[in-house]
Amino acid sequence: MYSGGMPSDLPALLGDLITVNHRLARVAAHAADGRESPAVWRTLSVLRQLGPIRLGEVAARSRISQPTATKLVAHLVERGWAARLADPLDARVTSTVITPAGDAALSAWRSELAEALLPMFDGLADADLATIRNAVDILRERLDGSEVPAERVPAGAASPTAGNPAGARA
Amino acid sequence: MYSGGMPSDLPALLGDLITVNHRLARVAAHAADGRESPAVWRTLSVLRQLGPIRLGEVAARSRISQPTATKLVAHLVERGWAARLADPLDARVTSTVITPAGDAALSAWRSELAEALLPMFDGLADADLATIRNAVDILRERLDGSEVPAERVPAGAASPTAGNPAGARA
């Protein structure tokens, strides 16, 4: 219990958060489906969540560089998990959508992952699960909300004319 | 809205957890010090936490393969952030310790990271910070406690007949 409450020690909290985060990532890496990489699922998640989306937006959302996004999307298209759409208004743009196959693959991965991680979370009290759920929601909101201070990320993004759904919870 | 609290939807929670986790990792990757990689800091953390430790233990703790641990530790030694000790009882063993320089570097990184992430957490209510702190503690405990994949996990995780891939779309 952290009833003491030490909000002033934010740096320590952030350090711990990132450390635990890395460790959890390693566990997840083992947990499910060695056949495809985490980056693939992450990209697929972005596509599912944001519908037809430009490459640059994929990159910004995933916090990866544009060339890396190109590579990943190309891989997804090869796999049949995504498809590209020409933009009738701007010939430079090619939007990407997730395909039904991609959607199914993503869902399957999530199930597989959940099953693999279950033992680790077995016996956890409902209250603890709720805490994790809340923390996940809080972090997600922060990740979605702040378009990142991003030192290195090419801070283009000057063309969000399309209504940014910004589906914030709460 | 998740106000209901649905502990039975653990699979969805785990999927979200891993997704958010991965996204946070991307942010952290940008946040601080592009000169060294996350794996370096993770390894250094393990060394600091567990004192002189065998290579195999580093690998198990970090959830990486033994050859990868060899590579990372070698890198740390080159950098002067770790040192190796021969074991007088078993000539096969070489333990590794963090050096003062490594300790300092790790601390510096944590500070830098915290500072870079601060804006993202600015304006967060104390209650939310407490929630994150608790979640971090809960997860860390689970990560430490369960020696989960034992050790040499058979890499090819057989996909257990996914009869019903959790019809719940996420």
Next chain:
DNA sequence: CCACTGTACATAGCTTGGCTATCTATGTCC
């Protein structure tokens, strides 16, 4: 004492995700 099996780490070789730098094609503004 010597082979025989097991353990701890090192080496080799590969794949993939990530990056920067640069190029091409298109759009936009004067």
Next chain:
DNA sequence: GGACATAGATAGCCAAGCTATGTACAGTGG
């Protein structure tokens, strides 16, 4: 039409991860 900006593609590099295998030492049975 020409200068500049923007969207994405291509090239080339490095790090982190893996499997498979090699090497040296430990322990054990004959």
